[in-house]
Amino acid sequence: MLTRETMAARLEAVGYIADADLVGVLWLMDYLQRPLLIEGEAGVGKTEVAKALAQLHQCPLIRLQCYEGLDQNAALYEWNYQKQLLAIRLREGKGAAEALEAHVFSAPYLLERPLLRAIRSPEPVVLLIDEIDRADEEFEAFLLELLSDFQVTIPELGTLNAVSMPRIILTSNGTRDISDALRRRCLYHYLEFPDMGRETRILMTRLPQISAQLAVQVAEIVAALRKEDLAKRPGVAETLDWAASLIGLKVEDLGASPQEAHACLAALLKTRDDRAAISLEVIARLTGKLEAVG
Amino acid sequence: MIGGAALAEGGLLKLSGFMALLRENEFRIGMKETQDAALLLASPASASPRLLRGALKPLCCANHEDWQKFDRLFDGYFLRRGQRIASVLVGTPPQNHQPQRRIGDAASSQGQTQEADEASPAEAQSDANPADSRSQRRTASSAQALMTRDLRHIVDADEIAKAEALAQRLAKLMRTRLTRRMRLARRGTRLDLRRTLHRSIASGGEPWQQVWRIKKPRPLRLVMLMDASGSMALYTPWFARFMHGAINAFRMAEAFVFHTQIADIGAVLKDRDLPRAMDRLGLVAQGIGGGTRIAGCLADFNRYHAKRALRGRALVMIFSDGFDTGAPGALAREMLHLRQRCRRILWLNPLIGWKDYTPEARGMREALPFIDHFAAAHSLESLAALEPWLTMQ
Numbered sequence: 207m208l209t210r211e212t213m214a215a216r217l218e219a220v221g222y223i224a225d226a227d228l229v230g231v232l233w234l235m236d237y238l239q240r241p242l243l244i245e246g247e248a249g250v251g252k253t254e255v256a257k258a259l260a261q262l263h264q265c266p267l268i269r270l271q272c273y274e275g276l277d278q279n280a281a282l283y284e285w286n287y288q289k290q291l292l293a294i295r296l297r298e299g300k301g302a303a304e305a306l307e308a309h310v311f312s313a314p315y316l317l318e319r320p321l322l323r324a325i326r327s328p329e330p331v332v333l334l335i336d337e338i339d340r341a342d343e344e345f346e347a348f349l350l351e352l353l354s355d356f357q358v359t360i361p362e363l364g365t366l367n368a369v370s371m372p373r374i375i376l377t378s379n380g381t382r383d384i385s386d387a388l389r390r391r392c393l394y395h396y397l398e399f400p401d402m403g404r405e406t407r408i409l410m411t412r413l414p415q416i417s418a419q420l421a422v423q424v425a426e427i428v429a430a431l432r433k434e435d436l437a438k439r440p441g442v443a444e445t446l447d448w449a450a451s452l453i454g455l456k457v458e459d460l461g462a463s464p465q466e467a468h469a470c471l472a473a474l475l476k477t478r479d480d481r482a483a484i485s486l487e488v489i490a491r492l493t494g495k496l497e498a499v500g
Numbered sequence: 501m502i503g504g505a506a507l508a509e510g511g512l513l514k515l516s517g518f519m520a521l522l523r524e525n526e527f528r529i530g531m532k533e534t535q536d537a538a539l540l541l542a543s544p545a546s547a548s549p550r551l552l553r554g555a556l557k558p559l560c561c562a563n564h565e566d567w568q569k570f571d572r573l574f575d576g577y578f579l580r581r582g583q584r585i586a587s588v589l590v591g592t593p594p595q596n597h598q599p600q601r602r603i604g605d606a607a608s609s610q611g612q613t614q615e616a617d618e619a620s621p622a623e624a625q626s627d628a629n630p631a632d633s634r635s636q637r638r639t640a641s642s643a644q645a646l647m648t649r650d651l652r653h654i655v656d657a658d659e660i661a662k663a664e665a666l667a668q669r670l671a672k673l674m675r676t677r678l679t680r681r682m683r684l685a686r687r688g689t690r691l692d693l694r695r696t697l698h699r700s701i702a703s704g705g706e707p708w709q710q711v712w713r714i715k716k717p718r719p720l721r722l723v724m725l726m727d728a729s730g731s732m733a734l735y736t737p738w739f740a741r742f743m744h745g746a747i748n749a750f751r752m753a754e755a756f757v758f759h760t761q762i763a764d765i766g767a768v769l770k771d772r773d774l775p776r777a778m779d780r781l782g783l784v785a786q787g788i789g790g791g792t793r794i795a796g797c798l799a800d801f802n803r804y805h806a807k808r809a810l811r812g813r814a815l816v817m818i819f820s821d822g823f824d825t826g827a828p829g830a831l832a833r834e835m836l837h838l839r840q841r842c843r844r845i846l847w848l849n850p851l852i853g854w855k856d857y858t859p860e861a862r863g864m865r866e867a868l869p870f871i872d873h874f875a876a877a878h879s880l881e882s883l884a885a886l887e888p889w890l891t892m893q
Binding site for chain 2: 209226227230231233234237238240242245279285287290291294295298310339380382383386389390393394395396
């Protein structure tokens, strides 16, 4: 098992800048062998955690995107009915019925969906169950067996235990409250927006061509914008887009070019009200402060 | 189960004390969590208090509220820091530490409050941030009728029973709504081809046994917002009783009270003991009987509470007379935002029961276009009259 320090170093090596708490909780996942539930506002990088974890352990990432109406046929397994029917027709009149039944309800006729694939993978995988709050409550209940015992039950085949222990990450946006039973089986982490220092480091890691000055300024402006009264606060991905577009416009110093900064706001603010609220004057005021500080 | 000389028994005792403290603070801690916490105590994670805090936090918290409370409780218990806060937190108590004023010395007339209200439209609520709470209290209290009205003394047993029974009945009627999601059934409106095909395997591919889908009923979420300003003083006590009944009868219901600020009172009303619930409500909702800032409170609701309270499309029930002291246009804007996020808005106005009432208050006029149903609510009978509307799918 990796120590926290190695984990932190490896996370950074794969380009994910995590704070100490997050490293701690990822270590805890391994130590207690429990799934992890991550909550936080949209755009704080919940899904990225799973991707980084997969890279850190150098194992495949299996992703299950939840949506309303997701059922176990789409998430866990399904019998390949067409193939079964064909097999039955082909063998009509030949051999005993029991043998045929055992044949069509065997592994080759099983379609593996993400959850079963994660359990049956010979090497450990990272399983990301994304936006669990979008799925129905019944689906949550059905996940419980998987999350607490790492096993699934298929009536025709019996209980399948995990071949390798998957690392399971669940994310939630809070569109619906998740049941206590599910929460109890998971570790919990609330992901906040990165602070200015961390966001600067994220920018420098993800956009190697950015100058240190611009990275600091972008992080500072975004942090200031998140404090404004916005309908949707810009996430880390938006910050990266904005910085990339500024680089594209060859902006070196935000303090000197509020017009360019404002022109690229489409990458940062994604509702009409927010665009209207952050006018050129607001941007000029924010970038003006940069000059005063720097 | 843990064993090992490394772990002193004192550590375990202390840990179980901490787990008990967490339980008192409404953390959901079971045997499994305690076991795992003991495991952590024996692991490298217990090298320093900071590390241990970081390790226990994801284990013990189950939601964002727990997450926000945890550090203070941990520091209070293990580091003896901020112990006062920790002990006050036990048992979801009132948020205010100031001595309560008696009803007698409050003696603040209605006019005074209104004046103060207009003078300083108290901004900045968010109970989530305890650091500012002191300054907030100061701004807010200048606009409030520094008074904790004791709702207990205005109850009479007969009326309680009636309000509760009505709430129960309405809850039963509204409990389910139809959704687009379908469930399987022996007979229904739509054929489930996939399942039918599956069944047909048993009969060698002859689909003589069909599987159907029908619409699945889902519980309705109810969100109640009660205006508790001075002008509503006559009606708040019995509506509070109705809310108490509804919160306990519905599987998913939320309750808020607003005047110059908005407060989530769902947890308080969940107390099944009515007098005690009313007592705690009186403490939590300080400022009852003061001025109103409907638009401001709705804005706060939309910003801080709506996402959690309205998930899955809810029926919003607003109980208010529509006398607002906010800026013109503000209420319309907030109502529009609310409208976009919920399934239906029901506005109950006690004044409708009056003879010759027309909704002329500016706030009421602004809100009207966004309301699905505008009804009287000056007595239990008028609430009961809502039944046909509430059962409408």
